[in-house]
Amino acid sequence: MxxxxxxxxxxSAPSGNSLWxxxxxxxxxxxxxxxxxxxxxxxxxxxxxxxxLDQTFENINRVAEWGYPFPVDEHGESRRESIQxxxxxxxMRKKIQRAGVQILDQSPALELLVDCEGRVAGAAGINxxxxxxxxxxxxxxxxxxxxxxxxxxxxxxxxxxxxxxLMAAEAGAEFSGMEFSSAYALSTTFGSVTxxxxxxxxxxxxxxxxxxxxxxxxxxxxIVAKTLLEQPVYxxxxxxxxxxxxxxxWKAQPNFFLPLNRRGIDPFTxxxxxxxxxxxxxxxxxxxxxxNETCATSVLGLYAAGxxxxxxxxxxxxxxxxxxxxxxxxxxGYWSGQAAxxxxxxxGTHAHQRSVQAIGExxxxxxxxKAFSAEDTIAATQxxxxxxxxxxxxxxxxxxxxxxxxxxxxxxxRQSGGATGTQMVRSREAAAMVATARWMxxxxxxxxxxxxxHKRLDYPEQDPNQKHYWLSGGLDQVWVKSSLNADHNxxxxxxxxLR
Ligand SMILES: Cc1cc2nc3c(=O)[nH]c(=O)nc-3n(C[C@H](O)[C@H](O)[C@H](O)COP(=O)(O)OP(=O)(O)OC[C@H]3O[C@@H](n4cnc5c(N)ncnc54)[C@H](O)[C@@H]3O)c2cc1C
Numbered sequence: 001m002x003x004x005x006x007x008x009x010x011x012s013a014p015s016g017n018s019l020w021x022x023x024x025x026x027x028x029x030x031x032x033x034x035x036x037x038x039x040x041x042x043x044x045x046x047x048x049x050x051x052x053l054d055q056t057f058e059n060i061n062r063v064a065e066w067g068y069p070f071p072v073d074e075h076g077e078s079r080r081e082s083i084q085x086x087x088x089x090x091x092m093r094k095k096i097q098r099a100g101v102q103i104l105d106q107s108p109a110l111e112l113l114v115d116c117e118g119r120v121a122g123a124a125g126i127n128x129x130x131x132x133x134x135x136x137x138x139x140x141x142x143x144x145x146x147x148x149x150x151x152x153x154x155x156x157x158x159x160x161x162x163x164x165x166l167m168a169a170e171a172g173a174e175f176s177g178m179e180f181s182s183a184y185a186l187s188t189t190f191g192s193v194t195x196x197x198x199x200x201x202x203x204x205x206x207x208x209x210x211x212x213x214x215x216x217x218x219x220x221x222x223i224v225a226k227t228l229l230e231q232p233v234y235x236x237x238x239x240x241x242x243x244x245x246x247x248x249x250w251k252a253q254p255n256f257f258l259p260l261n262r263r264g265i266d267p268f269t270x271x272x273x274x275x276x277x278x279x280x281x282x283x284x285x286x287x288x289x290x291x292n293e294t295c296a297t298s299v300l301g302l303y304a305a306g307x308x309x310x311x312x313x314x315x316x317x318x319x320x321x322x323x324x325x326x327x328x329x330x331x332x333g334y335w336s337g338q339a340a341x342x343x344x345x346x347x348g349t350h351a352h353q354r355s356v357q358a359i360g361e362x363x364x365x366x367x368x369x370k371a372f373s374a375e376d377t378i379a380a381t382q383x384x385x386x387x388x389x390x391x392x393x394x395x396x397x398x399x400x401x402x403x404x405x406x407x408x409x410x411x412x413x414r415q416s417g418g419a420t421g422t423q424m425v426r427s428r429e430a431a432a433m434v435a436t437a438r439w440m441x442x443x444x445x446x447x448x449x450x451x452x453x454h455k456r457l458d459y460p461e462q463d464p465n466q467k468h469y470w471l472s473g474g475l476d477q478v479w480v481k482s483s484l485n486a487d488h489n490x491x492x493x494x495x496x497x498l499r
Contacts, residue, residue: 001125001134003108003145003159003425007093008086010146011282011307012326014156015195016253018082020327021060022053029053036324040285040316041451042467043177048313051293052324055331066091082252083326107134108425111360112141112167112302120171120301121356128422135358139344139351140301142336143168143288144329147281147307148436150385151378151429154185154277155192155255161429162281162436164308168288169435170359174298174473176310176483177286178436179443179454180317182391184225184276185283186235191259194277198249198256201241205234205271222455225276225388234271241268278386283319284453285311286440289471294339295332301343303336305329312469317452362410362475363431365418372416374423374430377409381433385440395458399445406441409434414476439472446470446480 002009022032033049060080064070068091070078097103106129113122113135124135145164149157165175185194204215204224212233215223227233241249246268250257260267281287288297288304290313295303306329315324344351363374384402385391413434419427447470449463450456469483 001104001107001109001123001136003106003128003163005105006103007089009156009159011149011156011160012329013085013089015193015255016082016084017088017326018197018323019060019080019330020053020056020323021080022057024054024057036315036318039318039452040312041318041462043312043316043452043469045313052314052327052331055334056327059330059334063088063091066095081323104134108163108428109145109167110163110364110424110428111358112171113137113356113358114171114301115354115356118172118299120299121351121354123167124358124360126422126424128425131422137352137354137356139347140303140340142303142305142333142340143297143308144305144333144336145308147279147284147287148181148433149280149282150278150382150433150437152278152280152382152386153192154187154194154279154282157194157279157282160280160282160307162432163428164304165288165439166362166428166432166435167360168297168299168302168304168308169473169475170361171299171302172473173302174289174471175286175439175443176289176469176471177312177317177443178281178439178472179447179470180286180312180452181281181284181436181440181444182394182453182455183279183281183283183319184221184388184392185279186221186224186274187277188259189232189273189275190263192277193255193259194279195253195256198237198253199235201237201239201245202235203238204274205236207232207234209271221276222392224274225392228276229388232273233275235267235274236269236271237267238269276388276392278391280385280440281436282307283325285315285317285319286443287311290332293335294342295336296339296343303340303343305333305336310469317454360428362413362435363418363427364424366414366416368415368417370412370415370417372413372419372427374419374426377413377430378426378433380409381406381430381437385437392455394444394454394456396445396448396456397458399441403438403441403445406434406438410438410476435475438478442478442480443470443472 022028070080107127109123109125115121120141122137126133143164146160148162149160186196186199187194204212265272287310297304311328390398448459449466450460451462472480
């Protein structure tokens, strides 16, 4: 089931994706694994990185065999370090259709179904065009609903509202690394494209045309954000961009230029206003906690893949731009699908005769009398997570202050009567966004240090005693605990089935 038209919806589909595609040469692999360990705050695990590098290499080669037209370089070698989302997703859609899979497009899942032992046994939702409800029983469910970008209007990201997190949490699933959720991406103020690679060739300017010192490069994002808190920032792609580089840019990422072209702006010579759009956990790294190599969550029958799952295992607290995320989606999708199928098989032929219950609550059903507006709730949540001086530059006081208001939004929703018809989609998105912000900020409050993308102004140093994951969960009462105190950190698939 896809909330949009499967193959065109979500973050992968609209643009070029660089891939963590590294040949199985031990030295190259070692360099690839070492390259972002410090950036991620040393929370990534080499065994997971090795698995992802192996699986991504194998799967991308398979995509090539299926006919994806990877370009060939001047030495006749096929270049597989990046992939065009639209082409690749179209190929994948064709592949699954040919395999006999029925796709429900425009059909957001709203809630999970569980059996009497609390094992996930299906999902239910609605077709947002016809209003027809659907409900599907299944031996297992894989959540691949992406991250949460809080409707910040980034291209491909407005379907990513944390719905999967909310559904999973209602079944009792745990999260990991939700404090690593402060990803912001540069874009024009008037367009939604947040592909940032070309900003490597950019100079940032004040309105009067003076360059902003230190604003270029990854580390310059903080300077851009601080400047934006006070005044507009302008950009020009004017750093050694030869005609050859310009031609390559047009070919590699044509949609970067569209909003500029529409306004008649030549980005190589003219200054244009930019902003930082929140991408939350999409290019953050937190998500559903993964228990073992099968990508099982902490609830039986429920698996997670891609941005819906934590990516700390391969990139710690920072993704540092492309490649790791797509590699994780490609690998975790493969493992979770396989494990979900194995698990479903292990239930035997009577799995679909189990009596099941739909467990969605806030925003969906309720008997409270409080009036509730999804749009107002969304705007109020955005007011807590968009501002750079709350989310990017965090402090204990700021986080507590926001949590007070977010908790009260949650209580208001809890005491309301839910929604009906296709309005359920929006009200579930609102509920998921409030819930996600609460897991983010409670985890952020707990991590009293600066590590990865999580910046605490009141704790600017890395604390060697916090080189562990922070797990979180809960709905009415949000909890956070250290992974050092967590049980069953690595559980084998067999144990999991038995539990
Ligand atoms: C601008 C940008 C550039 C990026 N560039 C790179 C890059 O170069 N390299 C890289 O590795 N990574 C990159 N990433 C990250 C990468 O796009 C993601 O990691 C990847 O898309 C994750 O894939 P996914 O399938 O988990 O999620 P998505 O591609 O976001 O797909 C999620 C899907 O879930 C569906 N969905 C959501 N809610 C529901 C619901 N309730 N019911 C049913 N369906 C639902 C959506 O419609 C969508 O189809 C980039 C991200 C962005 C935003």
